[in-house]
Amino acid sequence: xxxxxxxxxxxxxxxxxxxxxxxxxxxxxxxxxxxxxxxxxxxxxxxxxxxxxxxxxxxxxxxxxxxxxxxxxxxxxxxxxxxxxxxxxxxxxxxxxxxxxxxxxxxxxxxxxxxxxxxxxxxxxxxxxxxxxxxxxxxxxxxxxxx
Numbered sequence: 001x002x003x004x005x006x007x008x009x010x011x012x013x014x015x016x017x018x019x020x021x022x023x024x025x026x027x028x029x030x031x032x033x034x035x036x037x038x039x040x041x042x043x044x045x046x047x048x049x050x051x052x053x054x055x056x057x058x059x060x061x062x063x064x065x066x067x068x069x070x071x072x073x074x075x076x077x078x079x080x081x082x083x084x085x086x087x088x089x090x091x092x093x094x095x096x097x098x099x100x101x102x103x104x105x106x107x108x109x110x111x112x113x114x115x116x117x118x119x120x121x122x123x124x125x126x127x128x129x130x131x132x133x134x135x136x137x138x139x140x141x142x143x144x145x146x147x
Contacts, residue, residue, distance in 0.1 A: 031066075036074050039064060043075055048082040057081075107135035114139045118146040 009016040039060055046056045054068075057075070061068040075081035108127050115122050120142075130138070 031070070031074060035064065035066075036078070039066075039071050039074050040078055040080055043071075044080060050082055050084050053082045053084055102132055102136060104132035104135070107132045107139065111135045111139045111142070114142040114146070118142050 006016045006018075042060050042063070043056060046052075046059075048056050057071050058068050061071045064071070072081060108130060111130070112122050112124075112127055115127075127135070
């Protein structure tokens, strides 16, 4: 049977054999002014901070049956949303000192200098195989042990 038959049956009865019932989407109703105000009031009552803002939005969304992004957009449009603080840089470059990127060769040279100051014989083959982060780490260890 053709698509025309199935479409006619769906229009007439609302269903037909083999019709995918689970893929039907319900149309979301837009936010009403009362719902928007309810979300804003609930958010402000929770005293949001940058650390707790996202959890508060998720809780409000669950209570209202809305998506967290929808609640967040309502709050942003009304200019009451407290943004989460930007995350700290994932790259710790200088062994956690936050000084940015250091070249592999520069960190290996710093390690060689620290080992020389500590009176240790340098094996250039091993030092050349270290990554930049490893060289920075071992430089700090050697300086701490020597100092």
